[in-house]
Amino acid sequence: MKNNILRYSLVLGLITIISASILAYSYDLTKDRIKEAIRQDFLAGLKSVLPDFDNQPDSDAIITDNATVYLAKNGGAVVGYAVEAVSMKGYGGEISVIVGAKPDATIYRITVVRHTETPGLGDKIKAAAFTSLFSGGSLTGKYAVKRDGGDIDSFSGATISPRAVCEAVNNANKLLYEVICETK
Amino acid sequence: MKLSSFTDCIIKNNAIFKQMLGLCPTLAVTTTLINGLGMGFATTFVLVCSNTVVSSVKRFIPAKVRIPAYIVIIASFVTVVDLFMNAYTHELHKVLGLFIPLIVVNCIVLGRAESFASKNGVLDSLLDGLGNGLGFTLALCVLASVREVLGSGSLLGFSITGGVVPPVILFVLPPGAFIALGFLMAGYNWLRRRTEV
Numbered sequence: 001m002k003n004n005i006l007r008y009s010l011v012l013g014l015i016t017i018i019s020a021s022i023l024a025y026s027y028d029l030t031k032d033r034i035k036e037a038i039r040q041d042f043l044a045g046l047k048s049v050l051p052d053f054d055n056q057p058d059s060d061a062i063i064t065d066n067a068t069v070y071l072a073k074n075g076g077a078v079v080g081y082a083v084e085a086v087s088m089k090g091y092g093g094e095i096s097v098i099v100g101a102k103p104d105a106t107i108y109r110i111t112v113v114r115h116t117e118t119p120g121l122g123d124k125i126k127a128a129a130f131t132s133l134f135s136g137g138s139l140t141g142k143y144a145v146k147r148d149g150g151d152i153d154s155f156s157g158a159t160i161s162p163r164a165v166c167e168a169v170n171n172a173n174k175l176l177y178e179v180i181c182e183t184k
Numbered sequence: 185m186k187l188s189s190f191t192d193c194i195i196k197n198n199a200i201f202k203q204m205l206g207l208c209p210t211l212a213v214t215t216t217l218i219n220g221l222g223m224g225f226a227t228t229f230v231l232v233c234s235n236t237v238v239s240s241v242k243r244f245i246p247a248k249v250r251i252p253a254y255i256v257i258i259a260s261f262v263t264v265v266d267l268f269m270n271a272y273t274h275e276l277h278k279v280l281g282l283f284i285p286l287i288v289v290n291c292i293v294l295g296r297a298e299s300f301a302s303k304n305g306v307l308d309s310l311l312d313g314l315g316n317g318l319g320f321t322l323a324l325c326v327l328a329s330v331r332e333v334l335g336s337g338s339l340l341g342f343s344i345t346g347g348v349v350p351p352v353i354l355f356v357l358p359p360g361a362f363i364a365l366g367f368l369m370a371g372y373n374w375l376r377r378r379t380e381v
Contacts, residue, residue, distance in 0.1 A: 004248075007246060008248060008249045011244060015256050015257065016256055019256050019257065019260035022264065023264065026264045026267050027267060030268055030271035034270045037274040041274070041278075118356075
């Protein structure tokens, strides 16, 4: 009986050791590519919310207490600011947006980088028809959907997703405004 | 292994339409054809690998600890798939990411390890894994095509209806998954009954 338990543990132990080695090797093989893929993803997001730039915004960043603000420069002059903000109030959970602003404290563009909203309904927050509603607005304005007394048109069938986007944008605007005021 | 038992895995004993195994990922990911394909191939890869390994080490695994041993083997392959998909097919991984770890608990994988690979030779187990995986992929693709065409009016991302016919959003939502699967299963049984008589 005792012998059996020892044998079982040895067999299981051996299997887990072999598995762990394979996993460690695979992790090592893929980690750089995964890191780069995530970075490219993020850079693509930044690119879509900022005016044309010629620097690497993720290395030209201002790190404040609350957030990392990415700077877009063109010919050495700052042409835009971007920050990522998250709202937990999406229908499917977290919604993450990047807001890009111009130095005159207006929103340039926003993009939704991560969300788990319902396909066909809430995921319309990704569409340009929705994100463009924020373009050109002031960083000091408060954004809300029409049902909450604001002036962002939510689309039919979904109010929760656009409401969460508004919240994330408001959070981002606050961070951006602070940094723009400080750097001026 | 006879060719007929290989094709049986795909059609006659189809994991979803006949055995009704692994329904959770089936219902969850089949909103678009590309998701169905991705999930199908990921599961097929895990099935082939786990069946092969389980069958080749079956002599060393005591019966009493076989389930934890199988689970560790399956989970390792799933994690490897997860890592490589994240690195090389990042876009697809962003969509399927949540469901890949769930392959571990897909009953098809453990089911084949327990009921086939632990009793048969390596080559037969490999073919059994491949057959069941392809059957699973086929079922996912059929269901995903129906849901994408009806629910989004497109296939593989290309518009089919040209926006003339409004899409039935219900079909990309969870209830649509159940409804579509129910009709497909009825069709499958109807066809099977006709061909058998």
